[in-house]
Amino acid sequence: MKNRVVITGMGGVSSIGMSVPEIYNSLREGKSGIGQLEFPDVSRLKVKTGGQIKNFDPSNFFELKQVDRMDRFSQFALLAANEAITTSGLKTCREDWSENAGIILGSSIGGIETINNSYKQVFEEGHNRLHPLTIPKIMNNSATSLISIEYQIQGPSFTVSSACSSANHAMGLAYETIKSRKSEVMITGGSESFLSFGGIKPWESLRILSQSKCRPFSKGRDGLVHGEGAGIFVFESLESAKKRRATIIAEVVGFSMSSDASDLIKPNNIGPKKALRGVLKDGMINKTEVSYINAHGTGTILNDKVECEAINTVFGPHTRALKVSSTKAMHGHLIGATAAIELLACTLAVSEKVIPPTINYVGLDPDCDLDVVPNYSQELKSVDVVLNNSFAFGGMNAVLALRKYDD
C-alpha cells in the first residue's frame, strides 16, 4: 500500500518576510517586497528593481567560520530549513528522525554570487588563484549538503535543476519518495539568489524583464521581476505524523510533470495542459474539487496567455469558479525556488481559506479572462484542492496538488 503524504513543517525567507508568519501576513495583505536593487554595479543594469532581501547579514544567523563556507543561496536554504524542521516538532518528538530522512531541493543555478565574485577576481582584478571552497560553494547541491550535515540527515538527498520548475520538481519527487515508502520524512523546497550584477545581466538580454512593475494577467503587463529566497517544507508520511501527533498543515495528493518538447524560451499550452490533466489523474481529483491555482504567472505577455489557455481547456466550465492568482507580483520570480515560496501561498489557502491576490492588476486582458483575485486577498467559505503550477524555460512543467487534510 502506498503512503499518504502530509506537510508538517514550513520555513521561508524572502523579500516579503523572513519567516512563514511574516510571509503569510504579506500574502494576506497583498504587500509587495519589490524595491530598488542594492548591490555592486547595479547602476550598469537596465532594470534595477527586484524582490531583494535587504540588510541581510549572515553573521546574525551563522558563525563567521560557517559564513565563509556558504553562498547566499545556501544561507537562505539553511535558515528556511531550520524554521521548517523546528516548527515540525520532529526534533523533540523523534530522536531517530534524521537517520532515514532525505532532502530534495531545487535550485536553477546554485551559487551564482560565488561565481560572480570569483570571475571578478580572476578576470577583472587579475588574481590567479581562487578560494579553495569556490566549487563547494557554487555547486547546486551545496545547500542540500549543508542541511544534511547540519541535521545529520542520512537518507536519499540530492538537488534538481529545471529552471523555474526546480522547486516543484524537487517537492514532487520528495512526495513520490515518501509515497513509495522509500523514506518517512523528506526535507524539500528550493533556494535561489540571482540578485547580483552577473546574475541579472544575462536576463536583460532575454528581454523579458519588466520595465515597470510585475503585473501578471493584467493588461499592460510587460515582463517579470526577479526575487530571491528559499522555501523549505517537511513532507512526512501520514503514518509517522499521526504516530507523533504532529500538526498537519495539508496533504500532498498529486504530482505531474511534462515537457513542451518545442522551444527553449517560447512556451506553448500543450505541455501545461498535459501537466494539469496529469495532476488531476495522479491525485484522483475531480476538476470541481479544485478551488485555487497558484499560477506560474510570470507577468510576461506570452506565459500568462498560454497558462490561461491551458487552464481554460482543462477545467472547461469549472474555470469560472476557480481562483487563479500569481503571487510573483509580491515576492518576484524566485526562479528555482519560486514554487517553494508559492507553495506557502497554497498552504495559506488550504489552512486558512485565504486566497492571496495578484497585485499591480490594472485591468482585464481578454487573453487572461480568469478570476485572478485582483489586488486584494479573498476569504473563501471552503477550500478543498489547490494546485501549484510551474512552467519553466526549456519547456519543463511540474504541477503539485495539495488537499485540505481530512482523516
Next chain:
Amino acid sequence: MNSIEQKVLELVGEQAGIDPKEVSLNSKFEELNLDSVAIVELVFMLEETFKISIPFEGLDESELKRNFNTVSSLINLLEDLLQKNA
C-alpha cells in the same frame, strides 16, 4: 617567537575557531578539530601570506601526517620552502 611562528599560530587559531593564544607550537592538528575544509583553507591562507606553494595535492597520508602533525612541523615545512625560494 619569530614572525613566521606568530603568523602561523594566528592562522591556525583562526581556522580552528579558537583564540591563537590557545595554540602552541606543540599543538597537534588532530586535536585542533580542523576538518578537511579547514586544512585546505589553511594551506590557501599560508600560501597567500608567505607567497609560496605548499605541496599538498597527491601527497599520501603519511606525508600529510608528517607535515601537518604539529604546528611546529608545519612551521619547519614552511621554513624549508621559504629557504628554497630565497
